[in-house]
Amino acid sequence: MSLLIENVHIAPVAGPEIRSGYIRIEGDRIAELGPGPAPVDPGAARIDGTGCLATPGLVNTHHHLYQWASQGLAQDATLFEWLVALYQVWAAMDAEVVNGAATAGLGWLALSGCTTSSDHHYLFPKGRGDLFAAEIEAAREVGIRFHPARGSMDRGESQGGLPPDVVVEALDEILAATSEAVDAYHDPSFSSMLRIAVAPCSPFSCSAELMTESAALARAKGVRLHTHVAETSDEDEHCLAQFGLRPVDYMEKLGWLGPDVWFAHSVHLSDDDIGKLAATGTGSAHCPSSNGRLGAGIARVSEMLRRGANVGLGVDGSASSELTPLVGELRQALLFQRARYGPQALTARQALEIATLGGARNLGREHELGTLEPGKLADLALWRVDGPFTSAVADPVCALVFGPPPPLARVLVGGRVVVEDGELRTVAQDAAGRAGAEAHRRLMRLADERGLTAAKELH
Numbered sequence: 001m002s003l004l005i006e007n008v009h010i011a012p013v014a015g016p017e018i019r020s021g022y023i024r025i026e027g028d029r030i031a032e033l034g035p036g037p038a039p040v041d042p043g044a045a046r047i048d049g050t051g052c053l054a055t056p057g058l059v060n061t062h063h064h065l066y067q068w069a070s071q072g073l074a075q076d077a078t079l080f081e082w083l084v085a086l087y088q089v090w091a092a093m094d095a096e097v098v099n100g101a102a103t104a105g106l107g108w109l110a111l112s113g114c115t116t117s118s119d120h121h122y123l124f125p126k127g128r129g130d131l132f133a134a135e136i137e138a139a140r141e142v143g144i145r146f147h148p149a150r151g152s153m154d155r156g157e158s159q160g161g162l163p164p165d166v167v168v169e170a171l172d173e174i175l176a177a178t179s180e181a182v183d184a185y186h187d188p189s190f191s192s193m194l195r196i197a198v199a200p201c202s203p204f205s206c207s208a209e210l211m212t213e214s215a216a217l218a219r220a221k222g223v224r225l226h227t228h229v230a231e232t233s234d235e236d237e238h239c240l241a242q243f244g245l246r247p248v249d250y251m252e253k254l255g256w257l258g259p260d261v262w263f264a265h266s267v268h269l270s271d272d273d274i275g276k277l278a279a280t281g282t283g284s285a286h287c288p289s290s291n292g293r294l295g296a297g298i299a300r301v302s303e304m305l306r307r308g309a310n311v312g313l314g315v316d317g318s319a320s321s322e323l324t325p326l327v328g329e330l331r332q333a334l335l336f337q338r339a340r341y342g343p344q345a346l347t348a349r350q351a352l353e354i355a356t357l358g359g360a361r362n363l364g365r366e367h368e369l370g371t372l373e374p375g376k377l378a379d380l381a382l383w384r385v386d387g388p389f390t391s392a393v394a395d396p397v398c399a400l401v402f403g404p405p406p407p408l409a410r411v412l413v414g415g416r417v418v419v420e421d422g423e424l425r426t427v428a429q430d431a432a433g434r435a436g437a438e439a440h441r442r443l444m445r446l447a448d449e450r451g452l453t454a455a456k457e458l459h
């Protein structure tokens with residue numbers, strides 16, 4: 001089965017842009033693309049891309065989908081204050097909460113041009129069902145590629161960590177469950193819809209032993225490593241006080257720098273830190289809206305790119321970024337860099353590149369995803385940039401990045417339609433949204449019932 005997208009402006013990220021051209025898709029791959037009219041192919045399905053911009057599908061490299069159920073809480077807190085307030089609420093989540101939150105969160109991502117998303121799930125309260133399976137099931141329904149990371153925390157308050165002991169797990173249990181998750185779900189194939197990563201949560205919630213054992217496990221199984229690093233200055237102080245090292249130096253000591261590792265945030269980096277990330281091929285997920293919402297700071301993205309450190313984008317959990325659409329993060333990243341470094345700090349095309357190819361590199365999939373090239377998977381977004389207001393902008397990439405998110409004519413994942421004319425086609429859109437709202441109500445009810453916290457007081 002072949003599909004032709006015609007008369008479309010193509011920003012392939014790799015190679016020159018095509019002002020009016022075609023993309024031919026065979027099966028789940030891009031067969032060819034080029035300028036001018038599409039080749040004659042009587043059996044092909046056709047999409048008229050007139051007035052549209054085609055880009056690679058956006059790749060989201062940091063999220064906590066369960067947090068859809070705890071949006072709007074602790075609105076004016078620092079990261080540590082916000083975490084301490086919310087850990088007790090999250091301790092009440094169950095598989096139903098996670099499935100509803102993930103369905104809404106992944107649907108929302110698809111509606112913002114995302115075709116591949118990671119997720120970092122690091123709370124597994126006992127007796128609450130199979131939370132990891134619950135989010136994987138949601139991703140199957142929504143139909144975007146999914147890279148869930150089996151997260152963990154083992155360093156509760158009694159061990160000098162930030163989270164209360166009730167939300168941490170024992171080291172042996174974590175390693176066994178993580179190993180099982182990789183064995184059960186990880187698909188390394190080219191067309192994979194599901195890959196697993198290993199992701200102890202952060203330096204302030206995990207023991208050094210968990211970090212090193214997790215790295216050994218991931219490397220033995222050939223999967224990637226992810227954690228939070230250098231998000232706030234509070235983390236800097238915690239690491240210096242507890243380990244005598246700043247976060248990146250601590251990660252280096254634990255064997256956590258390398259081309260199979262990507263960090264969330266990487267905000268508070270020294271010149272030396274940036275050099276280490278670049279030299280080792282360690283990636284970063286830049287989450288500008290979350291960093292802004294929590295007042296964490298502005299990452300040195302333009303310096304990282306200039307020095308060869310890979311950067312992808314992430315929306316971060318829905319409770320710290322609220323309803324951030326992934327496409328909105330291109331604009332947020334561009335504005336943050338320019339506010340800090342001036343108008344040449346990040347171009348619209350660089351913002352598009354980190355959102356696509358940069359993200360694919362973070363997930364180890366730059367040979368399969370992240371650009372529109374023959375042989376790569378047919379994951380793409382068709383943005384309608386001919387609206388009555390947006391059509392005053394002659395450059396469609398400028399319209400995409402500088403302006404408000406344009407409507408989506410299509411989102412394709414492996415050639416399959418996930419979004420058409422701004423509506424989800426794989427799941428009922430209203431039901432997906434309602435599942436997220438119900439997950440919120442259920443989580444608040446469960447938290448109150450358990451007496452863990454007066455959840456309503458967090459508003």
Ligand SMILES: [Zn+2]
Nearest residue numbers: 228264316317
């Ligand atoms: Zn995070």
